[in-house]
Amino acid sequence: MNNIRSNKHQPTADDSRIDWGIIFVVLMLALIGLASIYVAASHDSSVTSVFRVMLPQLLWYIIGTVIVIVLMQFDAEQLWKIAPLVYGIGVFLLIAVLFLYSRAYAQNTGAKSWFAIGSLTFQPSEVMKPAFILMMARVVTLYNSNHPNRNLKSDWRLLAIMTGWLLPVLVLLKLQNDFGTMLVFIAIFGGIVLVSGISWKILGPIIGIGITVGATALTFVTTTWGRNILMHIGFKAYQFDRVDNWLNPSQDTSNSGYQLWQSMKAIGSGQLSGNGFNVMHVHVPVQESDMIFSVIGSNFGFVGGLLLILLYFLLIYQMIRVTFDTMNEFYAYIATGVVMMILFHVFENIGMSIGLLPLTGIPLPFISQGGSALLGNLIGVGLIMSMRYHYKSYMFTNRSSFSEK
Amino acid sequence: MENRFTRKTRKKKAYRSDLPFRLNLIVIIVFLLFMALIAQLYYLQIKKGSYFVADVNRTDTLVETSNVQRGMIYDSTGRVLVGNKASKAISYTKGVNVLSSEMYQTANRLAKYLTVSTSQLSTRTVADYILEDDKRVAKVQANISNYSSLSDDGKYKAELAEITNNLKKYKLTKRQKNAAMIYQRMTGAYQLSTTYIKESGVTNKEIAEIGEHLNEMSGVKISTAWTRNYPQGKSVQGIIGTVSSEKVGLPDSQVNTLLAKGYSRNDSVGQSYIEEQYESALKGTKAQTQYEMSSNNKIVKAVEQYSGRKGDNLVLTINAKFQAAMEKALRAHISGGLTSGAYAVAINPYTGGIYGIAGIDRNAKTGKITSNALGALNQSIVMGSVVKPAMVAGGLKRGVITPTNNVISDRPIKIAGTNTMSSDWNKSSVIPITAQTALAVSSNSYMMQLALKEGGTSYTPGMGLSSLNSNVFSIMRNNFNQFGLGVKTGIDLPGESSGIEGASGRANLGKALMEAYGQYDAYTVLQLAQYVSAIVNGGYRLKPHVVQAIQSSDANGKLSNIQSTVKTQVLNSVGWTAAQRKVITEGMHQVVAGSNARRTGQKLAEITPTPSAKTGTAETYTNGKSTLTLSLITYIPGSKIAIALAMPSGPQSNFGSNKNLDMAIDIYKAYFKYIQPKASVKSTLKTTSLGN
Numbered sequence A: 001m002n003n004i005r006s007n008k009h010q011p012t013a014d015d016s017r018i019d020w021g022i023i024f025v026v027l028m029l030a031l032i033g034l035a036s037i038y039v040a041a042s043h044d045s046s047v048t049s050v051f052r053v054m055l056p057q058l059l060w061y062i063i064g065t066v067i068v069i070v071l072m073q074f075d076a077e078q079l080w081k082i083a084p085l086v087y088g089i090g091v092f093l094l095i096a097v098l099f100l101y102s103r104a105y106a107q108n109t110g111a112k113s114w115f116a117i118g119s120l121t122f123q124p125s126e127v128m129k130p131a132f133i134l135m136m137a138r139v140v141t142l143y144n145s146n147h148p149n150r151n152l153k154s155d156w157r158l159l160a161i162m163t164g165w166l167l168p169v170l171v172l173l174k175l176q177n178d179f180g181t182m183l184v185f186i187a188i189f190g191g192i193v194l195v196s197g198i199s200w201k202i203l204g205p206i207i208g209i210g211i212t213v214g215a216t217a218l219t220f221v222t223t224t225w226g227r228n229i230l231m232h233i234g235f236k237a238y239q240f241d242r243v244d245n246w247l248n249p250s251q252d253t254s255n256s257g258y259q260l261w262q263s264m265k266a267i268g269s270g271q272l273s274g275n276g277f278n279v280m281h282v283h284v285p286v287q288e289s290d291m292i293f294s295v296i297g298s299n300f301g302f303v304g305g306l307l308l309i310l311l312y313f314l315l316i317y318q319m320i321r322v323t324f325d326t327m328n329e330f331y332a333y334i335a336t337g338v339v340m341m342i343l344f345h346v347f348e349n350i351g352m353s354i355g356l357l358p359l360t361g362i363p364l365p366f367i368s369q370g371g372s373a374l375l376g377n378l379i380g381v382g383l384i385m386s387m388r389y390h391y392k393s394y395m396f397t398n399r400s401s402f403s404e405k
Numbered sequence B: 001m002e003n004r005f006t007r008k009t010r011k012k013k014a015y016r017s018d019l020p021f022r023l024n025l026i027v028i029i030v031f032l033l034f035m036a037l038i039a040q041l042y043y044l045q046i047k048k049g050s051y052f053v054a055d056v057n058r059t060d061t062l063v064e065t066s067n068v069q070r071g072m073i074y075d076s077t078g079r080v081l082v083g084n085k086a087s088k089a090i091s092y093t094k095g096v097n098v099l100s101s102e103m104y105q106t107a108n109r110l111a112k113y114l115t116v117s118t119s120q121l122s123t124r125t126v127a128d129y130i131l132e133d134d135k136r137v138a139k140v141q142a143n144i145s146n147y148s149s150l151s152d153d154g155k156y157k158a159e160l161a162e163i164t165n166n167l168k169k170y171k172l173t174k175r176q177k178n179a180a181m182i183y184q185r186m187t188g189a190y191q192l193s194t195t196y197i198k199e200s201g202v203t204n205k206e207i208a209e210i211g212e213h214l215n216e217m218s219g220v221k222i223s224t225a226w227t228r229n230y231p232q233g234k235s236v237q238g239i240i241g242t243v244s245s246e247k248v249g250l251p252d253s254q255v256n257t258l259l260a261k262g263y264s265r266n267d268s269v270g271q272s273y274i275e276e277q278y279e280s281a282l283k284g285t286k287a288q289t290q291y292e293m294s295s296n297n298k299i300v301k302a303v304e305q306y307s308g309r310k311g312d313n314l315v316l317t318i319n320a321k322f323q324a325a326m327e328k329a330l331r332a333h334i335s336g337g338l339t340s341g342a343y344a345v346a347i348n349p350y351t352g353g354i355y356g357i358a359g360i361d362r363n364a365k366t367g368k369i370t371s372n373a374l375g376a377l378n379q380s381i382v383m384g385s386v387v388k389p390a391m392v393a394g395g396l397k398r399g400v401i402t403p404t405n406n407v408i409s410d411r412p413i414k415i416a417g418t419n420t421m422s423s424d425w426n427k428s429s430v431i432p433i434t435a436q437t438a439l440a441v442s443s444n445s446y447m448m449q450l451a452l453k454e455g456g457t458s459y460t461p462g463m464g465l466s467s468l469n470s471n472v473f474s475i476m477r478n479n480f481n482q483f484g485l486g487v488k489t490g491i492d493l494p495g496e497s498s499g500i501e502g503a504s505g506r507a508n509l510g511k512a513l514m515e516a517y518g519q520y521d522a523y524t525v526l527q528l529a530q531y532v533s534a535i536v537n538g539g540y541r542l543k544p545h546v547v548q549a550i551q552s553s554d555a556n557g558k559l560s561n562i563q564s565t566v567k568t569q570v571l572n573s574v575g576w577t578a579a580q581r582k583v584i585t586e587g588m589h590q591v592v593a594g595s596n597a598r599r600t601g602q603k604l605a606e607i608t609p610t611p612s613a614k615t616g617t618a619e620t621y622t623n624g625k626s627t628l629t630l631s632l633i634t635y636i637p638g639s640k641i642a643i644a645l646a647m648p649s650g651p652q653s654n655f656g657s658n659k660n661l662d663m664a665i666d667i668y669k670a671y672f673k674y675i676q677p678k679a680s681v682k683s684t685l686k687t688t689s690l691g692n
Helices: A020-042 A050-072 A076-100 A103-109 A124-146 A152-176 A179-195 A200-222 A224-232 A237-247 A256-268 A293-326 A329-353 A371-396 B019-047 B049-057 B100-113 B123-131 B134-142 B152-165 B174-187 B204-212 B234-240 B252-260 B273-277 B320-333 B385-398 B435-441 B444-454 B472-483 B511-515 B525-536 B578-593 B602-606 B659-674 B678-688
Strands: A115-117 A120-122 B060-066 B080-093 B194-198 B220-229 B287-293 B299-306 B313-316 B341-347 B354-362 B369-371 B408-410 B431-433 B540-542 B547-553 B559-565 B570-573 B612-622 B625-635 B642-650
Touching: A020 A050, A020 A293, A020 A371, A050 A371, A076 A115, A076 A124, A076 A152, A076 A329, A076 A371, A120 A371, A124 A152, A124 A179, A124 A329, A124 A371, A152 A179, A152 A200, A179 A329, A179 B019, A200 A224, A200 A237, A237 A256, A256 A293, A256 A329, A256 B019, A256 B049, A293 A329, A293 A371, A293 B019, A329 A371, A329 B019, B019 B049, B060 B194, B080 B204, B080 B234, B100 B174, B100 B204, B123 B134, B123 B152, B123 B174, B134 B152, B174 B194, B194 B220, B204 B220, B234 B273, B320 B341, B320 B354, B320 B642, B320 B659, B341 B525, B341 B659, B354 B525, B385 B435, B385 B444, B385 B472, B385 B525, B385 B578, B385 B612, B385 B625, B408 B435, B408 B444, B431 B435, B435 B444, B435 B578, B444 B472, B444 B511, B472 B511, B472 B525, B525 B540, B525 B578, B525 B625, B525 B642, B578 B602, B578 B612, B602 B659, B612 B642, B612 B659, B625 B659, B642 B659
Parallel strands: none
Antiparallel strands: A115 A120, B060 B287, B080 B194, B080 B220, B287 B299, B313 B547, B341 B354, B341 B642, B354 B369, B408 B431, B540 B570, B547 B559, B612 B625, B625 B642
């Protein structure tokens, strides 16, 4: 921890511009991830060679590291410039995948979210996440600087503009049938709205309404009378399956309920300190990707799970610290977006593995198998790293040439 | 314009001064959400951890069973009636956690070398088979509107419906059909159970090719299948019954019962008669291997619990050659006209063991004759005068006549409001006769007067029946029942009839007189056999049986140790005295060898030692025409045979034709030839005579 820098420290050497704290956490997560995938793959009867599962993941890490290094070279000005470009490219890819999606993957997962070239697969919505964060940060910063005297009316307009940038992404993801990723974008959006400076007089009622609607919906889907009403207005019985599985994981263990119950068994049987490395007594479907936390929970128990969550907290804390250190509004929004992205992934993934939340196809950042998700998260890390790398220049070089277009 | 990136630090400190607070709010939210995760983790791992550990350590046991050869059936002389023919077969054992896609691949591979009949290929299998093919699935899905909005379950159903509704669009080639049929057989198997993919007609080429590629097809084995064969011809099949084939599986009517007993759906099971009755002995015990499965669905250990045991063999009391001769006798003497068939049972009256059950059905229109041995126990026939010995016994037991005082005058009987009824040989006179003579000449009048006496009244010409006890039916029937007439005999074959009782209310009281000489209730030939046995053996109603013993087989498949013998089982005693019984046996002796010229069984005297008998002739109506049913019960004192037979619905010209006697004569001859030599009958007559 002592290498977390505060802005009170004098930068002394070039290497101090590199945030070793974040690198340390990500490296730890990468090692835990590789070990977990090794365990999952060696207990998966459909995997013929563990090496062939591990190698791509390692390669993605190397590719991701290269991208992080490249991204660190971008300063705020350059990030500002490329934001609309990457957002545009992202939207283009999201449209393209609707036509060129991999039929085989769609068959397996029900979502048209993957490109596939041979055995290589790529999910554009994953890299869309950092692009969306950049764009959001730019939009809010630009608006705030154009409206130094904020009032309720201008805040409403900001909210409308932000929503305007969110909607196309949501529509495209809906068309891909990828509900989980939609939630990630909503979480990012929500986080940035919260820090964008919009008045509490607007946020308060919105949060209030959100909680009320959520609680009402929960009451409706969890009670018999509520369901009867919902079925009258066109909901179908199978749509409650997911809720049922979540409420009573041991009840229907046939389809997705089976997956959840196996995961809960694996994690629960880990008890305090786990069964030990590479000892799996329970078969959990898709353990390498979405259900990877069951490996950690089973092998290292409550202690392992706690340490992992602490590691994530440390990562998020450091990211927020960077914004305090840099004192830069644009950076603050980017960091918030990245934090929200990682937070939502961690919370939803671990939450669903332990029966706290309903199942969705959301991977665990830096740990789950899967190249595009890892890339998306490493780009997020790269953005934060670039802030630390460049912020001194603003402190000591009084640049004012960067102006609006 | 100022630099917005540095604004905050340098100039407008007040601008966005709430940003740090809001960023801290994010940290707080992160902290709270992570605390929620930790709390749930704590609940799952610490609070409920031991519960999950117990659940994980739980193991399931599964038992794999494999079929064994069914027991064979032998006749009383050791000839094989039903054997097992071995044929090469291709079988499939479904492993643990085998996916349908793996079976699909195995089926496709196997289909390269093996051709099966696709006549039983189901539409559902065709659909499932197509759905295993990724390319075709995509096509199917493309043809379903709003596919992506369906639930997983709904998708599968929609896919099935799409294929089954458009079978023409999703045609299978001949090769694919073959593979689909194999796939159908495979998917029909339970985990760890073995099913035949092809059980007969597997060519040597197929065996050779499959043998070479066995290791590519997990679960496929070359094995042996057994089919029932009948070396003595199929005439005995009538009582032996049939076995369901593996293809057909368990019969629908009993499927749940059998599943509960541990059968698999595709097991073969005895479906009728002996095969059904003795199923538990014949089926043997399947080999059992117990697998212990972890909660991970992996096999922890496999223990062979039982190596399996071939089904036990049945040895029948039936003598196959004698049985064939019986049928031949029936065929030789059956009459024409409307005759509907002829049925005979030869029984050992001292044990209830049946030597032969023969029966033929005759199609009255075409005259075609078919074997139906079971007719002897499921055809209820109005038998006529053969019941008279039982009627006399009833009168004796009730005390309305006695062994020393039993003379009643034979004369036409006129009851008010009915036609006059008389014996065939005496339409007008009044002739006093003893009970013995009444049997010898088959006096209907004597029996009717006995019935009146049992009903508490006696005959006066033109009398009404108001004085007759209305319980007279049950009095007579109770007596008949004790001899086995009108009740199930208890034979070890399913499907016997208990006969037919006519209406017996006050309005039908007049019919009681007809009941007295066998013209009312209907009985089976097997009931007659039980009845005559009771007369022969001193009054015991014995349970008839066709199985003599259950024996295991030795290593060579020959009969070995006796597992159990069917013992003689007395159902009830008729409850008469020796003197009363003597009246009956004397009467039946006089039927054949008496001095009265009108005796009805004279022709049987051809046989030595002389049989005793009681003939029956029932007047019946068939298709509106008056017909005659001939029946007979007969035995040779001192021998071990009693015969009962009946030929229903023959022409009127059968009266006095002695066809029933001719049949019995042929059967006696066959008995001496195949079962008991004449010489031994004479000697037993002297030593074991029951003194009739």
